[in-house]
Amino acid sequence: MTKLVGIWYRSAHMSDTPVTGAERATSNYGLDHLRTLESESIHIIREVAAEFERPCLLFSGGKDSVVMLHLAVKAFAPGRPPFPVMHVDTGHNFSEVIEFRDECVERLGVRLVVASVQDDIDAGRVSEQTGPRASRNQLQTTTLLRGIEEQRYDAVFGGARRDEEKARAKERVYSFRDEFGQWDPKNQRPEVWSLYNGRHQQGEHIRVFPLSNWTELDIWSYIEVEDIVLPTIYFAHQREVFQRDGMWLAVTPAVTIMDGEVPEIRTVRYRTVGDASCTGAVDSDAATVDEVIAEVAASRVTERGATRADDRASEAAMEDRKRVGYF
Amino acid sequence: MSAYSDASEMIRIATAGSVDDGKSTLIGRLLYDTKSIFEDQMEAVERTSVQMGAEHTNLALLTDGLRAEREQGITIDVAYRYFATPKRKFIIADTPGHIQYTRNMVTGASTADLAIVLIDARKGVLEQSRRHAFLSSLLRIPHLVLAVNKMDLVDYDEAVFEEIKSEFRDFARKLDVADLTFIPVSALHGDNVVNRSQNMEWYGGSSLLHHLEQVHVASDRNLIDARFAVQYVIRPHATEHHDFRGYAGRISGGVFKPGDEVVVLPSGFTSKISSIQTADGPLDEAYPPMSVSITLDDEIDISRGDMLCRPHNQPRVTQDIDAMVCWLSEASSLRPGAKLAIKHTTRWARAMVKDLHYRLDVNTLHREEGATSLGLNEIGRVTLRTTLPLFVDEYRRNRETGSFILVDEATNSTVAAGMVLSP
Numbered sequence A: 001m002t003k004l005v006g007i008w009y010r011s012a013h014m015s016d017t018p019v020t021g022a023e024r025a026t027s028n029y030g031l032d033h034l035r036t037l038e039s040e041s042i043h044i045i046r047e048v049a050a051e052f053e054r055p056c057l058l059f060s061g062g063k064d065s066v067v068m069l070h071l072a073v074k075a076f077a078p079g080r081p082p083f084p085v086m087h088v089d090t091g092h093n094f095s096e097v098i099e100f101r102d103e104c105v106e107r108l109g110v111r112l113v114v115a116s117v118q119d120d121i122d123a124g125r126v127s128e129q130t131g132p133r134a135s136r137n138q139l140q141t142t143t144l145l146r147g148i149e150e151q152r153y154d155a156v157f158g159g160a161r162r163d164e165e166k167a168r169a170k171e172r173v174y175s176f177r178d179e180f181g182q183w184d185p186k187n188q189r190p191e192v193w194s195l196y197n198g199r200h201q202q203g204e205h206i207r208v209f210p211l212s213n214w215t216e217l218d219i220w221s222y223i224e225v226e227d228i229v230l231p232t233i234y235f236a237h238q239r240e241v242f243q244r245d246g247m248w249l250a251v252t253p254a255v256t257i258m259d260g261e262v263p264e265i266r267t268v269r270y271r272t273v274g275d276a277s278c279t280g281a282v283d284s285d286a287a288t289v290d291e292v293i294a295e296v297a298a299s300r301v302t303e304r305g306a307t308r309a310d311d312r313a314s315e316a317a318m319e320d321r322k323r324v325g326y327f
Numbered sequence B: 001m002s003a004y005s006d007a008s009e010m011i012r013i014a015t016a017g018s019v020d021d022g023k024s025t026l027i028g029r030l031l032y033d034t035k036s037i038f039e040d041q042m043e044a045v046e047r048t049s050v051q052m053g054a055e056h057t058n059l060a061l062l063t064d065g066l067r068a069e070r071e072q073g074i075t076i077d078v079a080y081r082y083f084a085t086p087k088r089k090f091i092i093a094d095t096p097g098h099i100q101y102t103r104n105m106v107t108g109a110s111t112a113d114l115a116i117v118l119i120d121a122r123k124g125v126l127e128q129s130r131r132h133a134f135l136s137s138l139l140r141i142p143h144l145v146l147a148v149n150k151m152d153l154v155d156y157d158e159a160v161f162e163e164i165k166s167e168f169r170d171f172a173r174k175l176d177v178a179d180l181t182f183i184p185v186s187a188l189h190g191d192n193v194v195n196r197s198q199n200m201e202w203y204g205g206s207s208l209l210h211h212l213e214q215v216h217v218a219s220d221r222n223l224i225d226a227r228f229a230v231q232y233v234i235r236p237h238a239t240e241h242h243d244f245r246g247y248a249g250r251i252s253g254g255v256f257k258p259g260d261e262v263v264v265l266p267s268g269f270t271s272k273i274s275s276i277q278t279a280d281g282p283l284d285e286a287y288p289p290m291s292v293s294i295t296l297d298d299e300i301d302i303s304r305g306d307m308l309c310r311p312h313n314q315p316r317v318t319q320d321i322d323a324m325v326c327w328l329s330e331a332s333s334l335r336p337g338a339k340l341a342i343k344h345t346t347r348w349a350r351a352m353v354k355d356l357h358y359r360l361d362v363n364t365l366h367r368e369e370g371a372t373s374l375g376l377n378e379i380g381r382v383t384l385r386t387t388l389p390l391f392v393d394e395y396r397r398n399r400e401t402g403s404f405i406l407v408d409e410a411t412n413s414t415v416a417a418g419m420v421l422s423p
């Protein structure tokens, strides 16, 4: 057997050598937490593939969606995931992330569908915010829901985790959405054992969150043990940034620099990947996965709190966006 | 490799307590003392505390997620919290303690390894504490911790603790609780939560966190009855894997090895396991809760909903199911004659309620024979007749092959959780 055995079994003697029968007996047939989470996620992904007609997986190139896609690929090996991936493209992305996205779907042999915010702006379905603080973040919901409707997706995988945010901590793995894409937190289906109920009427859909029980640290630890490739912006690099609302925002065509904001070159990295207009970088020298894990383990601020202007708007910002159909 | 990549076990915990017993404070304390709370979360809680005119920072706000809850000051639904120590990863399902309790606890605790039931030391064992303990035993949560909270308000008095302990033990004898532990704590001041308390030298046991880190859960899994429900059949289109036909699923019980003889239900055909596959390569054995795909020596027609097991250890194949069901819907009630959809392992069928034998009073455990319906949060024993045979074990033997849900076919909502009994 190969080296994976060393991480697969929870054994008192972790080593690179294969685990013998005797050692395995002492491990009491335990699975370590990452393999337990992996197994749970794969179970969820397979349930969806088996029970829905048109699933799709939301893929932004961010680390959570990369891990989710990695799990989907593992779930159907040696075959391929029987569903496409969809990217809701704000048009304000980091170019590294778009390149990564395209390379990734090519390498894994999955089909990419792009739903573009620009199309909704051009068609007059949404109007773009104006002013230096304009962001397309809010507009994504319209584009996401249009994408789901046009493609007639009945199940949509999202990479959200319950440890991210308080409203998410209450959301089910299978999250029912009505024909307007709305989430009703007070009226969620009970979810017991691993008996997921995806039944729905035509026009309704289910958002499915296979990473519900993963934490930010679990994601990074898994990226390490699985050698998962991420966009370069997750690691320390030099970038021209300026300070706004206590965050380092990148100088990109998507933002307008205001009076008093002074761009400078700093060594930074991103903890989340979102719209360039509202996702901040953090000062960091962490250039490898190992170093990122050490940084995350020591961090005193959540990833969304540190770097997402969209969540800072109010205590209930995420809940409000989720109700109307946001990711 | 960093410290956090090292293998550690995951354990699922459910908490239960009546309103104001201090559940939120206890969870807040566990998160805070294990450094699982981030500064921005803490600041948000402080801001909200001030807005709400509270004198102190209210740690309970850390666990109150939704706007309606913050505004009404109640907890609506199950929320999940995550924390880790170097020894273990913990998932806490935080279930609120008001009337909706049964529904919430069933939702939050169905997969728990351990339940913490809180008791206010001043109030002692209440009707609600009994209900919480009963639900834990009904759901077969293997480990139960009774945390006697607010010990500071009873002068850390050993006699108070002992009295609650013996009263609760008397009641617990009627239940089937495998492992029962009592811990005196003060969630507000931190006594016996993470560290042993100086104020209760008379207490010889572990702190709560220490107990959670040590309790042995791996052996709670059923490693005897081999059960594998087929979720999905993997048949790659690529020519290199053209002959591959893998039955994908998650092991629900027992240990499977290549070479094992297996029987396929419902067809009854037998074959041998030729390999157990994962994306990382083949395994020489698989056990719960691993997700794998199994290939067989023979080409047999197998599809989702079928089950692999060992020829001499099979589940019951039946269309008649006796079960305890917990009704979870406020919009409707369970009545004899009702037809519902049923999901058991990876199988869907339809079920008719043939009989409602009794309703169980969750406070007294009294059986109300002659009950004609089960409403929201009510529990009763029923007999179901299903359109297809299901492959069931008693819930007490296997929580996966012994559980099912009932779904209303008109609204698609999940209306009941069921646990299979022996006929």
Ligand SMILES: Nc1nc2c(ncn2[C@@H]2O[C@H](COP(=O)(O)OP(=O)(O)O)[C@@H](O)[C@H]2O)c(=O)[nH]1
Residues within 6 Å of the ligand: B017, B018, B019, B020, B021, B022, B023, B024, B025, B026, B060, B149, B150, B151, B152, B153, B185, B186, B187, B188, B189
């Ligand atoms: N004196 C004392 N008060 C406590 C203790 N634990 C909780 N409380 C208080 O009891 C009240 C209810 O606590 P809370 O955690 O909101 O209860 P919940 O409804 O069970 O979540 C709050 O005022 C807490 O400060 C304790 O150990 N000692």
